[in-house]
Amino acid sequence: MSETLIKARNLSVGFRIGSGFFGKSILKAVDHVSVDIEKGSFFGLVGESGSGKTTLGRALLKAVPITGGTAHYMDGEVDYDLTTLAGAELKDYRKRAQLIFQDPYAALSPRMTVRDIIAEPLEVMGLTKTREETDARVREIAAKCRLNLEHLRRFPHAFSGGQRQRISIARALVSGPQFIVADESVAALDVSIQADVLNLLKQIQRDLKITFLFISHDLSVVAHTCDHVAVMYLGRLVESAPTRQLFAAPRHPYTKALFSAIPSLDPDDRGRAQKLQGEIPSPTNQPSGCKFHTRCPYAIDRCKKDEPELVNPGDGHEVACHRWAELLAEETA
């Protein structure tokens, strides 16, 4: 059995919005999500805008307050309860868990050299005692991200998108984290560069045994990099399975629709896709029952009333749909 690094149970994140006549309303960005992230894995989280994937990632980094449920971080050395973590322990968690942002153009200060950008976390967290020690650590990490000494002296504006993303990665790695949340880290990059950054992240995962939560809207990228994929829709986890299993036989109608919406590279394979009608509903006005029922081609009355739980039928391929088994039987029949 492999170890679990992150264990979340019924994790919820709500934001208070507005101050209406009848008091404040709550926007549920993440709604009762239970998830286990194995140590050393590359865990993918997919969903459309507004599905809550970024908020879930931030909640696990304790960058937004958790409003319900539990979440634990266990790396063998420490066992932190993320809902109550504070003070010195929270500071220590910041070293162990890091974030790589989406936009490498906005994430780096234009007025700092690359060396200073990478060294900043070390200095802020007091991880190194002397300047020599800092420099040695920066050089070591920079080399892992294929940045040379010449690069360290320059400012971010002198770099292309791919190089900037490598700088962001180096900055995230410098404190020696065990857990990294990569939020749409290749979405802003060109295709020819994207593969390069993905390969670098995979290499870091293997060499440094770091656990990644890889948040993306791009299913083909996730399919190629992740070991396990979870699909979110309106704050709920609707399906979660090992990558190969998920892509071979998706169980949730939403996952199926997502797959079929990917434009095929075959010019003769036009328009056969099963198209989803409508758009993701506003999170302030969520549908009752199964949140996907307003767009689901297979919705029945029950779906409008009861919210399906995420269940594991025993093969590790979890799904939250009342009709998945029935639909699977129809498909194979």
Added chain:
Amino acid sequence: MTALIEVKNLTIKFRTDEGLVTAVDDVSFSLNKGEVMGLVGESGSGKSVTAKALMHLNARNAVYSPESRITLHTEAGPVEVLKLKSARDLKVVRGGAISMIFQEPMASFAPAITIGNQMIEQLMLHSDMSKKRAREISVEMLDRVGISDPARRVDQYAFELSGGMRQRAMIAMALSTRPKLLIADEPTTALDVTIQAQVIDLMKDLVSEFHMGIVFITHDLGVIAQTADKVSVMYLGRLIEEGPVREVIRNPKHPYTQGLLAALPKLDDLEAPLTPVAGDIPSPLERPSGCVFHTRCPKMLGDVCKTRLPEHVPVDPTHRVACHLHHAEVPA
């Protein structure tokens, strides 16, 4: 088949503090009525600058070379786009015969004017119809692009619509003047994949209905495969390969096109390793000599690539490539 727009030897440089920067370098292509051309390239390849030139929309610091020609064929005869000067003359290419859809629909609508009033304004600008008739057409177009309850939506502001809805409204607005040529600059890039599929379907329907030509700019080869008839691939301002969509995607000839296709993660083979195109796109200030791709090319032949600009050679009558590798194959 009659040509709708012909671009010849288009070269565009921008005057900047660092000197003249070449954005588009000797690009030629033509598009027929009812044809969809995909213009593919990465950031900095010059695809958007090329598209904007078709409407003479580039910023004031743009310098067009004297050889550059863009000819638009209208019912009233050919129009030399780059010779147009006054705002009145330019109306024919800006919203008249040519319309454009932009990437970010939120940034393209005025935030404080209703969708309807923006549509009515441009309809009245390009025709002599009454305001009442313009409003009717606007509602009709919103309905046509699949916006529910168009009579109510027409009086809403852009912020009241969702992302997919805004892009539909953008398309409705662009098509309401019945343009002959539609330029779509990354129209689906900011959308979620399920919404992207809807917008692509809508655009396909509209092409067959309105029979217009489309220049579809994107970096996504999947979107191109789904929409285009022919493809032009750009790199650092040069057109490096062009041909029918099936040919270019199944049988790419230029090492850059091959690299782009290999770098795409494919869903039918999860085991296949991702192969990036080595190196980074050079800064436009440091344009490589010879073939612009030689600094990253895995098949570089040597000095010839570093010093000589490759000519466009046909690999078959419709498929052309600018690469020294293919020069030997053509009889002199």
